[in-house]
Amino acid sequence: MRYLIIGLGIYGSNLAIDLTNMGHEVIGADVKPSLVESIKDYISTAYIIDSTDEISLSVLPLKNVDLVIVAIGENFGASIKTVALLKKLGVKHIYARAIDKLHESILEGFDIDRILTPEQRAASDLVNEMGLGSEIESLKLDDEWYVLKFTAPDFFVGEKYSAIDFRHTYDMELIAVTRRIESRNVLGIMRYHLQRIDISGEQDIKVEKGDTFTCLGTAKSYKALFTHVDL
Secondary structure: EEEEEEOOOOOHHHHHHHHHHHOEEEEEOOOOHHHHHHHOOOOOOEEOOOOOHHHHHOOOOHHHOEEEEEOOOOHHHHHHHHHHHHHHHOOOOEEEEEHHHHHHHHOOOOOEEEEEEEOOOOOOHHHHHHOOOOEEEEEEOOOOOEEEEEHHHHHHHHEEHHHOOOHHHHOOOEEEEEEEEEEEOOOOOOOEEEOOOOOOOOOOOOOOOEEEEEEEEHHHHHHHHHHOOOO
């Protein structure tokens, strides 16, 4: 997925790096040059921009990302105005960070997809709680929702992706699949690279051993998946 994160303080920069490490494309933006400079080598692209200015904000690739996350914290006014402008510019999917209950209540009036509250715990809490091991990468989005990246469970191997109903069986979204591809270079040396697999449409692509899933779901939905028990 492609993310745009506006606000690159401690919260926003950590989120940007976590998402990048999970294989996503992340674009960052902040009004402070020092914050942009400190993260530019760790994410795809970083912009120095005032998100409270409509003309400046419209320069960002708002229509070419899957989700915009407003991670602005201390500047309450900048956060609210940025969300308002994003809605005005027609951005469909927006998450925004709320620093307190008042902030949260105002953001609720914008009808955005999700409000990220201060009560969030570390993403690793879910992995520890479920005993899923160290091979799983996780990111906690809020008090309920997580993004997890993990190797496809063995019971899926051989199944057609089109036949697996993640949404209704496990109450989760499969947002990306990557596969390790082997190839030989001109010297005959075997090399490996990760390739994103397009599972959209009516293609009869089957799950292969070693495929990596990136999913969006709740703690309950992940527990159902890993115990192979329907909700």
